[in-house]
Amino acid sequence: MQTQARLTVDVARLAKTGERLTGELDGAVLDLGNTAGLIEPASGIRYDLRVEPIDSELLVRGSVSATVACICSRCAARFETPIKESFFVASYPLEETTDIVDLTADLREAIILLLSGYPVCQEGCRGLCPRCGTNLNEASCRCKSEDADGRWNALDVISLSRGRTKGAQSGRSAGCDAGKRNHVNGSKRSVSNGGTEKEEI
Ligand SMILES: [Zn+2]
Ligand SMILES: [Zn+2]
Numbered sequence: 001m002q003t004q005a006r007l008t009v010d011v012a013r014l015a016k017t018g019e020r021l022t023g024e025l026d027g028a029v030l031d032l033g034n035t036a037g038l039i040e041p042a043s044g045i046r047y048d049l050r051v052e053p054i055d056s057e058l059l060v061r062g063s064v065s066a067t068v069a070c071i072c073s074r075c076a077a078r079f080e081t082p083i084k085e086s087f088f089v090a091s092y093p094l095e096e097t098t099d100i101v102d103l104t105a106d107l108r109e110a111i112i113l114l115l116s117g118y119p120v121c122q123e124g125c126r127g128l129c130p131r132c133g134t135n136l137n138e139a140s141c142r143c144k145s146e147d148a149d150g151r152w153n154a155l156d157v158i159s160l161s162r163g164r165t166k167g168a169q170s171g172r173s174a175g176c177d178a179g180k181r182n183h184v185n186g187s188k189r190s191v192s193n194g195g196t197e198k199e200e201i
Helices: 104-112 143-166 178-192
Strands: 008-010 019-025 039-041 045-054 057-071 078-093 100-102
Touching (some): 057 104, 078 104
Antiparallel strands (some): 045 057
C-alpha cells in the first residue's frame, strides 16, 4: 500500500451520507522529534475512518494505529509494539469557505498520546542488574545476594538515625539491629550525662 504524507478530506466532493476512508500515512508523519532512538516509528499511521458531514460539522470516527520501535526502559532491548486508538473521534467546523479539512495532525496526535514515556519490552521485564549490567531476562548474576544485603544496610542507616534522635529517651527499643542501636544510645547517653565521655573512655 502506498503511504501518504497527509490525509485531507475534500469537503465539496464528499458524499452527503459520508464516506469510509482507509489508508496509511508515512511513518515520518509521526515526527517524534529527537528521542535519541528511544522511540521511532516502525510503520506508517494506518487509519480506518468514517467521515460524515453532520449539520455544520465534519465528524470523523474510527481507528488509528501504528507500530513503533522502542528501547525498553528496564533492559535496553529494542522491541516493536503496536499502538492503536480504536475510538478516534474528531470534529471540524464546516463553514461556507471550507474546501479541505486536514486530518493529519489529529491522527498523529492520537498515536502520540498513546506512547509510553517508559516503554517496557514485556510486563515482567526484569531489567538489567544495576551492578554488573547482566540482562536478568536472559541470565542471572552473582550480585543478587549482595543486593539483598544492600537493602538491609539501607534499613540499618534509617534505624541508626532514629536512634540518634530518639535513642536518648529510651534505651528499650528492640529490633533486628539492636546491637548497633544500643551502641549509639550508649555513646549518646554518656554525652548527656554531663560530659563524662572522655573520663569513661
Ligand atoms: Zn525489557
Ligand atoms: Zn549483577
